[in-house]
Amino acid sequence: MTDLTRRNVLATGALAAAGVTLAACSSGDDAATEPTSDTQATPQASPAASGEALIAAAEVPLEGGVILDSGQTKVVVTQPQPEQYVGLSAVCPHQGCLVNEVVDSTIVCPCHGSQFAIADGAVIQGPATTGLEPVPVKLDGDQIVLA
Numbered sequence: 001m002t003d004l005t006r007r008n009v010l011a012t013g014a015l016a017a018a019g020v021t022l023a024a025c026s027s028g029d030d031a032a033t034e035p036t037s038d039t040q041a042t043p044q045a046s047p048a049a050s051g052e053a054l055i056a057a058a059e060v061p062l063e064g065g066v067i068l069d070s071g072q073t074k075v076v077v078t079q080p081q082p083e084q085y086v087g088l089s090a091v092c093p094h095q096g097c098l099v100n101e102v103v104d105s106t107i108v109c110p111c112h113g114s115q116f117a118i119a120d121g122a123v124i125q126g127p128a129t130t131g132l133e134p135v136p137v138k139l140d141g142d143q144i145v146l147a
């Protein structure tokens, strides 16, 4: 093999190796299902201080809930029974997206479709294998506050 031929072979091999590396780094077709910066919460997303007013009780629908995403406060406040208020983390335990809607007594994560019960955050439908973390809340006057 001449020097010129050996150089061509080495250069071709280097390009092929670079191509393999680039292909291994690409995200592929499943990018649409990955959490985005719009939906993914910070890992330490948790409510702020005890006593922080979250929402007026009158704004929490019976057999429904309200998703609050303000600063460190990422909480779902639900009302599964009349005047029974439940606080749950709005951060999905599957891959950290924020849940985005409460429909038919179910809290829904937009990223991969996990669903959780409004009464206790239990998993109704995966892929999440654990429920939403409880966040202690209480009724204080006409406000739901962090307990």
Ligand code: FES
Pocket (backbone or CB within 6 Å): 035, 092, 093, 094, 095, 096, 097, 109, 110, 111, 112, 113, 114, 126, 127, 128
């Ligand atoms: S992050 Fe995957 S279902 Fe919520």
